[in-house]
Amino acid sequence: xxxxxxxxxxxxxxxxxxxxxxxxxxxxxxxxxxxxxxxxxxxxxxxxxxxxxxxxxxxxxxxxxxxxxxxxxxxxxxxxxxxxxxxxxxxxxxxxxxxxxxxxxxxxxxxxxxxxxxxxxxxxxxxxxxxxxxxxxxxxxxxxxxxxxxxxxxxxxxxxxxxxxxxxxxxxxxxxxxxxxxxxxxxxxxxxxxxxxxxxxxxxxxxxxxxxxxxxxxxxxxxxxxxxxxxxxxxxxxxxxxxxxxxxxxxxxxxxxxxxxxxxxxxxxxxxxxxxxxxxxxxxxxxxxxxxxxxxxxxxxxxxxxxxxxxxxxxxxxxxxxxxxxxxxxxxxxxxxxxxxxxxxxxxxxxxxxxxxxxxxxxxxxxxxxxxxxxxxxxxxxxxxxxxxxxxxxxxxxxxxxxxxxxxxxxxxxxxxxxxxxxxxxxxxxxxxxxxxxxxxxxxxxx
Amino acid sequence: xxxxxxxxxxxxxxxxxxxxxxxxxxxxxxxxxxxxxxxxxxxxxxxxxxxxxxxxxxxxxxxxxxxxxxxxxxxxxxxxxxxxxxxxxxxxxxxxxxxxxxxxxxxxxxxxxxxxxxxxxxxxxxxxxxxxxxx
Numbered sequence: 001x002x003x004x005x006x007x008x009x010x011x012x013x014x015x016x017x018x019x020x021x022x023x024x025x026x027x028x029x030x031x032x033x034x035x036x037x038x039x040x041x042x043x044x045x046x047x048x049x050x051x052x053x054x055x056x057x058x059x060x061x062x063x064x065x066x067x068x069x070x071x072x073x074x075x076x077x078x079x080x081x082x083x084x085x086x087x088x089x090x091x092x093x094x095x096x097x098x099x100x101x102x103x104x105x106x107x108x109x110x111x112x113x114x115x116x117x118x119x120x121x122x123x124x125x126x127x128x129x130x131x132x133x134x135x136x137x138x139x140x141x142x143x144x145x146x147x148x149x150x151x152x153x154x155x156x157x158x159x160x161x162x163x164x165x166x167x168x169x170x171x172x173x174x175x176x177x178x179x180x181x182x183x184x185x186x187x188x189x190x191x192x193x194x195x196x197x198x199x200x201x202x203x204x205x206x207x208x209x210x211x212x213x214x215x216x217x218x219x220x221x222x223x224x225x226x227x228x229x230x231x232x233x234x235x236x237x238x239x240x241x242x243x244x245x246x247x248x249x250x251x252x253x254x255x256x257x258x259x260x261x262x263x264x265x266x267x268x269x270x271x272x273x274x275x276x277x278x279x280x281x282x283x284x285x286x287x288x289x290x291x292x293x294x295x296x297x298x299x300x301x302x303x304x305x306x307x308x309x310x311x312x313x314x315x316x317x318x319x320x321x322x323x324x325x326x327x328x329x330x331x332x333x334x335x336x337x338x339x340x341x342x343x344x345x346x347x348x349x350x351x352x353x354x355x356x357x358x359x360x361x362x363x364x365x366x367x368x369x370x371x372x373x374x375x376x377x378x379x380x381x382x383x384x385x386x387x388x389x390x391x392x393x394x395x396x397x398x399x400x401x402x403x404x405x406x407x408x409x410x411x412x413x414x415x416x417x418x419x420x421x422x423x424x425x426x427x428x429x430x431x432x433x434x435x436x437x438x439x440x441x442x443x444x445x446x447x
Numbered sequence: 448x449x450x451x452x453x454x455x456x457x458x459x460x461x462x463x464x465x466x467x468x469x470x471x472x473x474x475x476x477x478x479x480x481x482x483x484x485x486x487x488x489x490x491x492x493x494x495x496x497x498x499x500x501x502x503x504x505x506x507x508x509x510x511x512x513x514x515x516x517x518x519x520x521x522x523x524x525x526x527x528x529x530x531x532x533x534x535x536x537x538x539x540x541x542x543x544x545x546x547x548x549x550x551x552x553x554x555x556x557x558x559x560x561x562x563x564x565x566x567x568x569x570x571x572x573x574x575x576x577x578x579x580x581x582x
Binding site for chain 1: 490491495496499500501
């Protein structure tokens with residue numbers, strides 16, 4: 001680092017840092033919501049202005065970046081990029097469709113379960129990238145409308161992602177900022193997700209499932225699919241599944257091993273890169289590593305970097321402290337009311353705007369409530385409320401989560417446009433039902 | 448011009464694409480077989496899932512009608528931006544280098560913007576064999 005350690009931040013023209021940082025942050029947020037400029041560019045500009053206008057110096061800005069979140073994201077992206085090359089995800093999806101004799105409702109159920117499980121173990125964006133094409137192909141061959149299938153998968157991906165530390169970016173951010181382990185997420189969030197998924201699928205059955213039909217010829221076409229041919233590289237399949245299993249075991253044992261999740265993910269990525277390049281020439285290795293690194297979602301990584309700095313700006317200027325005081329004054333400093341408020345506000349906000357900037361803002365706000373509630377250890381219900389609200393809230397609209405937009409993109413390119421309003425008219429109430437279930441769970445377990 | 452005429456022209460010239468010229472004979476775009484087939488016959492999800500496709504597919508049921516519809520379609524929706532080109536006095540090695548650089552197997556040959564013909568990787572290989580036979 002080249003910045004002088006003692007170089008203090010000094011806002012230009014002697015302006016009030018509280019106002020400068022607030023205006024910059026709100027402007028950044030507004031442009032992100034407008035989706036007119038790529039979100040990585042907006043976050044980068046917001047972060048750059050926080051430093052160049054003097055709200056932060058470079059050293060403080062860099063201290064705001066959560067490298068544990070970035071390492072965990074990048075490491076898992078590399079592992080998933082290599083694993084998906086083996087074709088295992090397509091294999092499982094087609095295999096599960098054939099297991100239910102290609103019955104349309106059975107397929108919807110199986111693909112939703114596969115989506116939820118993969119979303120919990122990998123991440124929900126990657127999962128829908130792999131599941132959406134399989135779904136569209138199956139529906140095309142069954143001659144059925146793909147909308148209910150894709151709708152169910154959107155919900156399943158966000159519900160499944162809620163269950164674990166690595167399932168959804170908000171969980172990664174919360175886990176990293178608060179030091180919550182993979183097991184803590186598993187023990188606190190995973191138990192409620194099957195209930196929410198079951199209720200969701202029940203509603204989908206009542207709306208669409210009862211009338212789903214496919215001719216015997218159409219079902220025969222699905223039964224003729226060759227899932228074994230999806231496995232293009234058996235050696236790579238064994239290597240990647242072994243490393244993935246070890247990485248998940250590493251997450252489970254992270255606490256006794258005294259390792260951070262980012263270390264486990266990055267180390268797993270390095271081991272898998274080594275195995276998949278074993279006996280390759282130097283040139284082949286360069287080409288392969290270059291290709292895999294190209295599959296890291298750099299937009300997401302740089303979006304996070306910019307966002308962390310922008311949030312650090314308003315935190316240093318004292319904006320988040322004021323925000324926390326306001327929340328406490330509204331909730332009267334009552335833990336139960338505060339947790340419920342965080343759960344519902346997070347859910348509704350996450351349905352309307354990207355949940356990543358929202359969670360990035362809320363983390364320091366909740367942290368600063370520690371003295372009110374008698375210490376950081378008493379904030380646990382608030383963290384689970386934030387995670388449940390932000391992850392499940394993504395189901396409320398088409399723009400609520402990245403996974404939703406990916407599914408919508410695939411559907412549109414296949415000639416089945418998912419419209420914003422009709423989707424929201426059904427998805428938003430269903431999301432509220434999931435939050436009501438989460439509220440009951442929170443109340444019974446923590447409050 | 449319709450898709451049928453493009454297919455016939457490409458087959459006759461043994462090339463994967465033909466240029467789209469304006470009234471003055473200047474190249475204003477191109478039409479490729481690949482683009483027509485990808486856009487009209489091959490959904491993205493089928494490409495993603497190519498490995499698992501079985502022998503029976505629903506496409507086959509309506510193949511006759513769909514093919515007729517495609518061939519009668521006007522070509523305009525399939526016109527892409529102009530392709531790289533070179534002049535007729537360019538060395539053959541430059542054609543090969545340009546093909547490699549642009550990840551293509553054909554290049555249009557032009558003279559002051561007017562289309563003269565197309566050079567393909569097959570025609571280059573043919574020319575080399577002919578040259579070797581003559582010498």
